[in-house]
Amino acid sequence: MKYLRIAGQFAVIVALFLAVSSFANWPTYRQFPQGSTVVLLTFVHSADRKAECRQLTAQEIEKLPPNMRRVQSCPRNRRPIYVEMDLGGRPIFRKNLPPSGIASDGPSRVYQRFIVPAGKYEVAVRMRDTPRTEGFDHMRTDTVTLVPDQTFVVDYSSERSDFVFH
């Protein structure tokens, strides 16, 4: 009887542990449907400052506290970046990306994921990072074949001043 009881206790413990161990990697989680692929638009890029440095006039310098006098005024805030992306001719992204940071002097950032069915697509991406209101400063268009479960990254390289697909 005593052994039967111990066996019962042990069985309960084993059953509990088995249940726990199976939920430790099952059921499988699929973030997106089978046969689809991830297009990731992401980059970090600083647009120009909003304004050029400006020579201060003598009067203006006079007005500043003596310990903070300087000859130039350099506004720190940057302008936003405008980005467009089309996939297979369909516009999927149109956005003004504001600069980051409290003083709006940090780079603009984007990190946006699109889940699309695998297949052949024309990827077109365009960016405006200067004061112009028409046209674009950087663009790139390519036809790519996306296989299932791929991560296709649309990046921008500030060194190369160009978009990078990988």
Next chain:
Amino acid sequence: MIGAVRYVLRRGFELIERPFDRLFGPALNPLAQLGALGFFFFWIVAVSGIYLFIFFDTGIERAYESVENISHYHWFHAGVMRSLHRYASDLMIVMVAAHLLRQFAYDQYRGVRWFSWLTGLPMIWMLYAAGVTGYWLVWDRLAQYVALTSSELLDRLPIFGEPIARNFIATGTLTSRFFSLMVFMHIAVPLILLFIMWVHILRISRPKINPPRALAVMSLIAMVGVALWNPALSQGHVDLAKAPAGVGLDWFFLPIFPLTDIWGRGGVWLFLAAFSLIIGVMPWLPPFRRASAAAVDLEHCNGCARCAEDCPYEAIRIVNRTDNLPFLTQAQVNSSLCTSCGICVGSCPSSTPFRRTEELKTGIDLPDFPLKELRARTVEVGKALEGPARVMVFACEHGGGRKLKGAVQMPCVAMAPPSLFDYVLSQDLADGVVIVGCAESACYARLGVEWTKQRIAGARDPYLRARVPRERIATVWASALATGKVTAEIAAFKTKIAALPRKKLRSPAPPTAVQPGDGQPVPAESAP
């Protein structure tokens, strides 16, 4: 509302707990050992983690291979350790969830008990942080999913300049610095957790931090068995060019990750903040119920320290004497720790209902329900008893007897000094005494059931005198919801008492050698 949730939960726990009590016995019942099991699993995780670290390569290039090596080449030792490491961590989550719900269900988290509850919250954070960083280290496809999703989550907060998730988008951009940070975190976070675990039980006397050996041994064997049968394995090397689409998730540690796909990252943060906030304020939500803390009456305290020994919440300290009485020490209550359970009243040798002094006083007492009132109520109930088997019921406010009519109620049955039972029988207030407390595995005052049992058995000071006929004393340990059991056992006890030969009254009581816990024995006729 909260009360209703608590009631339903409590029902649920009882539903599982009673069969467990029957199978394991109250001493071994895992549900009564949740905190202790938490510590036990922590030690298993710690030891297996140290063992794994011997074989683990902390560089990002070789981490995956080293883990594969552990699971395949060294499967019979390091591989088993890996499985123990994972499953004991998962069991910790299960234990913490059950422990939290149980403290809530049994209403052991409010008022003075806030401290353990509130320190539980950072433990949950640390536990999850440890788990997430651990899954990162394997550097398999699950790790890729975890790394990507957790950094996407962090990127949602305005902390980091550059999105850290960009680290995981393509081969080559990843810095191994990040990986080293994770290795460091995975060691540092559990150490912080251990520290908070220690803080968590600071205000608890005799905390159960080790499960009974039989339970520990069975758990360890079961864990090794499960580790061999269902070993923890990796899910293929990281491939940053591929999305970690279908991964086997650890649903204990990683459930919030799929939630980001449903609620969005902001939604998940909102959920986590709301959860933490709710847990954080719960101890202070109404209804407030705060009985006054126990108070020491120095005139009747000789500094014997029995109350401090018995207090379940570290609320009593023995300090140097502050008055002129010829004793070295005295008791001192920290009212911010006292739960007003009254157990100390039952421990104090000055608590003797036989005292004939005008006003019954003792060394330590509950201002809201002093010993004097307890004795008065006992006498009142005794006078109302009639019939061939007069049975006096002493019941606590939390167990199966809390609503019994005609019973003597008190916060915890261990508030009654054993001499009170002696008093009832020797003063012929009743023919038998039934003590109805909480279920053995779920004493509301933590130690009340245990102390009562030991006092009656003569194993703990103050003990029930040997002269008290034990066949006339019964205990019923039952939860508040098991009222049926209580009535049945009381009825059975009455039948038994009725069949006993009439009680011989020892009057006057023989002057036995002075025992701690006894006052001056007085003749039976002199009821107070």
